[in-house]
Amino acid sequence: MAEVKRRDFLGLTLGGVAAVGGIASLIAMKKTWDPLPSVVSAGFTTVDIGNMQEGEFSQVEWRGKPVFIIRKSSNDAFDDKRDFKIGDKVYTLGLQVCTHLGCIPLYKSNEKEFLCPCHGGRFTISGVNIEGTPPPRPFDIPPFKVEGTVLTLGEAGEEYNKMMALA
Ligand code: FES
Secondary structure, X not given: OHHHHHHHHHHHHHHHHHHHHHHHXXXXXXXXXXXXXXXXXXXXXXXXXXXXXXXXXXXXXXXXXXXXXXXXXXXXXXXXXXXXXXXXXXXXXXXXXXXXXXXXXXXXXXOXXXXXXXXXXXXXXXXXXXXXXXXXXXXXXXXXXXXXXXXXXXXXXXXHHHHHHHO
């Protein structure tokens, strides 16, 4: 009888530890994929990106479309046609809509690539279409403006104009 109780206790303890671990993982996953708090008004989306960590991906909505924002890591190459800096931090962004037939590609953080589930289209971390896959061109970049650490989508600022001049 005592043996059974001990087994029950061990089972409950292990189950409890597994449940706590599972909940902690879910919270961490949710935190990673939560959109940044953003304000949407009259065609503009405003978001503070100052607290993003290296390698962090986030998504906000602009005029009903998903826009990704990634803070690139220091070892990622800088693409002056698609990336911008705030101080020494490098960010990239784009409409997360496949330029093949309009599906929503997924960001694969381990590969630092976007993968479109519809026909296998692939894009680099900065949103450039990978040769040999269906998308004919990079993700579109929405007009944006940077003031301090605040990014406003829907208005063309200096960084955006610089990118467009190089495109
Ligand atoms: S819609 Fe993305 S690869 Fe076709």
